[in-house]
Amino acid sequence: MNVLIIASLWPEPTSSAAGRRMVALLELFHQQGWTITYASTAQASDYCYPLESLGISRRTVKVNDSNFDTFVKELAPELVLYDRFMVEEQFSWRVAQQCPAAISMIETSDLHCLRQGRQVALKEKRAFVMSDLHNDIAYREIASIQRSDLSLIISKYEIEVLTTVFKVDSRLIHYLPFIVEPSVMNVLQENWPSYQQRAGFMCIGNFKHPPNWDSVQYLKKDIWPLIRKQLPKANLSVYGAYPPPKAMQLNNPKEGFLVKGRAEDAYEVMQQSRICLAPLRFGAGLKGKLLDAMECGTPSVTTPLGAEGMYGELPWAGQIEQSPQAIADAAVALYNDEQAWGKSQQNGLKIVRENFNPKDYEEALIARIKMIQQGLDKHRQQNFQGAMLRHHTMRSTKYMSLWIEEKNKTLN
Numbered sequence: 001m002n003v004l005i006i007a008s009l010w011p012e013p014t015s016s017a018a019g020r021r022m023v024a025l026l027e028l029f030h031q032q033g034w035t036i037t038y039a040s041t042a043q044a045s046d047y048c049y050p051l052e053s054l055g056i057s058r059r060t061v062k063v064n065d066s067n068f069d070t071f072v073k074e075l076a077p078e079l080v081l082y083d084r085f086m087v088e089e090q091f092s093w094r095v096a097q098q099c100p101a102a103i104s105m106i107e108t109s110d111l112h113c114l115r116q117g118r119q120v121a122l123k124e125k126r127a128f129v130m131s132d133l134h135n136d137i138a139y140r141e142i143a144s145i146q147r148s149d150l151s152l153i154i155s156k157y158e159i160e161v162l163t164t165v166f167k168v169d170s171r172l173i174h175y176l177p178f179i180v181e182p183s184v185m186n187v188l189q190e191n192w193p194s195y196q197q198r199a200g201f202m203c204i205g206n207f208k209h210p211p212n213w214d215s216v217q218y219l220k221k222d223i224w225p226l227i228r229k230q231l232p233k234a235n236l237s238v239y240g241a242y243p244p245p246k247a248m249q250l251n252n253p254k255e256g257f258l259v260k261g262r263a264e265d266a267y268e269v270m271q272q273s274r275i276c277l278a279p280l281r282f283g284a285g286l287k288g289k290l291l292d293a294m295e296c297g298t299p300s301v302t303t304p305l306g307a308e309g310m311y312g313e314l315p316w317a318g319q320i321e322q323s324p325q326a327i328a329d330a331a332v333a334l335y336n337d338e339q340a341w342g343k344s345q346q347n348g349l350k351i352v353r354e355n356f357n358p359k360d361y362e363e364a365l366i367a368r369i370k371m372i373q374q375g376l377d378k379h380r381q382q383n384f385q386g387a388m389l390r391h392h393t394m395r396s397t398k399y400m401s402l403w404i405e406e407k408n409k410t411l412n
Contacts, residue, residue, distance in 0.1 A: 001034045001373075004075060004102075006061070006091050007083035010040050010048035014266065015241035016206040017178070017288020018109045021154070022083065023049050024179055025107065028362055030054040037075060041087075047241070063090050064404040073098040079369065081105045085112070085144035090401070092147065096390065103372055106144060106151040110285025111158045113138035118282035118305070119210065128282075133165055142166050145173065146386045149372055149379060152176045152365075154285045155309035172383065174368055177309075178291050179358040185295065189349065192297035193271050195338045201227070201331065202273035202298075204239040204266060204289050207247055211283035212240060218279050218324075220250050220257060226328035228256055231335065237273065239263040270296040275318070275335050279327050280306040291356065293317070294348030299341055301331045312355060317348030 011026070012019040026049075029036055038051055039059040051058055061068050072095055080095050080102050082088035088106055095102060117132030145151045145168060153159050153173050162168040203219060205212030216238055224236055235256040240247075243261045251259040263269045270276065276293040280303050290310060293300045299318035307320050319330035334341055372379050380387060 001029075001032070001079055001369075002075070002077045003029055003034050003036045003079045003081065004072065004077035004095075005036065005038045005081045005083065006087050007038070007040045007042075008087055009042050009083070010045040011038075011051075012045060012047040012241070013049055014264075015047055015262075016209065017286070017291070019049070020288055021109070021178060022107065025081070025152075026051070026054060026056060028365070030056070032366060034079075037077070039071075061091075064401045064408065066405060069094055069098055077102050078373065079103045079105060081107055082148070083107050084109055085141045088144045088148060089140065092144075093401075101376065103150070103369065103376065104148045105369070106148050108141075108145070108151055108153055108158075110154060110283070111141065111161065112284070113141050114158065114161060114284040115211065115282060118284070122214075122282050130165060133161070138166075142168065143389050146383070147389045148172070148386070149376070150174055150368065154178070157309045158284065169383065171379070172386070174365060176361055176365055178286055178288065178356050179361055180291070180295060180352050180356045181358060182353065185349075185352055188267070188295050189297065191271075192345075195274065195341050198272060198274040198298075200234060200273050201236040201275045201277050201335070202239065202269060203236065203277045204263060204270070204292070205278075207240045207243045211280050213247065214282065215278065215280050216240075216247065216250070216259075218281060219277060222324040223277070223279055223328050223331075224255070224257055226325060227331055230328070230332045234335070236277070237269065239266070239269055266292055267296055270298050273298055274341070275331055276300040277327075277331060278302040278306045279324075286310055290317075291352070294352050297345045297348065299334055299344035299348065301327055301334065303327070310355065311351050314351050314354065315347045316344075317351055318344045 011022040013023045026036065036056045037059055038056050039061045041061055041063055076099060082092065085106060092104055113133055113135055116135055116137045118128045121128040121132050151173050153162065153175055154177055156175060159173060159175055162173055163170055207213050228234060235258055238259045241262045243259065248259055250257065270292055276298045278287060278289055278300055283305060286309055287306055290300050290302060290306060294317050301319045301321065303322055304320055307316055319334055321327045321330045334344065
């Protein structure tokens with residue numbers, strides 16, 4: 001199969017969980033012997049995954065540029081994967097014109113409307129309610145999912161939201177969580193430092209992602225002083241790609257609050273720490289940092305939202321708490337109790353092995369794609385709402401894009 005991936009960013013697995021997930025998809029497609037082209041509107045990245053190692057071609061593309069039409073027509077992809085719904089909005093009408101038989105698929109990463117609704121509720125200092133989902137982003141995001149042949153959904157909770165709140169046909173969505181190769185997990189487990197070999201707390205997350213930046217501020221102001229009061233010599237190391245100056249200004253060695261920026265090896269710093277803190281107050285999807293923690297044998301203390309969709313009926317790999325005092329108390333108790341710490345470590349190992357095993361998901365995804373390809377016309381005929389949205393939305397997007405293109409020509 002000839003595959004085209006269109007994204008607004010180059011995949012950076014060391015910078016974000018989304019980057020790690022995209023690389024997993026690339027590797028899966030490569031294993032099928034598929035020809036892959038990765039096109040991005042972004043400038044070259046120093047931290048981009050070495051696409052050439054998988055024989056993947058790179059291509060820089062522009063929004064509102066008819067040169068893309070020529071490119072995609074010549075490439076003639078059979079499957080086009082859009083990295084997030086905004087990219088689908090920008091390019092899908094052009095692909096549909098030039099390659100109408102290409103399967104359209106979205107990597108959602110997480111439900112942006114869910115994250116937005118929760119963020120608004122937090123800002124307004126109230127509990128999130130389902131009516132918060134009905135926001136401007138939802139109108140765009142759900143329309144994009146409806147227009148496409150298949151969308152990859154990372155969380156079972158988000159599957160439930162899509163099918164019950166938005167009434168999205170289950171034929172249009174596919175559950176694909178993070179995946180961890182058992183052989184990789186075995187190697188990581190063999191090298192876990194012991195409880196006694198570890199010290200301190202840590203948190204990690206790309207600073208460009210608003211929930212991560214909020215959690216750092218929450219730690220600094222409300223949680224870390226409570227932990228430090230009980231453990232006056234403890235340190236918290238804060239890691240994350242692309243830290244802004246305002247984040248680095250939070251660094252305070254006297255308080256044991258150490259902002260260190262990008263971690264060159266996330267697994268290394270994770271394994272050096274005794275506890276991972278992830279007090280997330282809004283967001284969506286699955287939290288890559290918490291999966292990293294489980295892979296590294298590092299118990300975590302997080303919120304119900306942070307652990308959402310990750311552990312099912314299994315016990316959590318640490319503690320789940322809501323208030324600052326409860327989070328702080330749980331973190332201190334787990335930090336000081338070697339037996340409870342070891343139990344949490346084993347809980348994480350079980351979650352990874354039972355919930356993120358590739359054999360449970362990879363073959364099913366490839367089979368789903370092939371099934372859609374073989375019956376694409378019927379698949380689309382069963383999705384009248386999608387056809388209706390493509391008819392109307394693509395026209396408005398198309399003419400806006402063409403107008404911007406002409407305007408740019410005039411300015412140049």
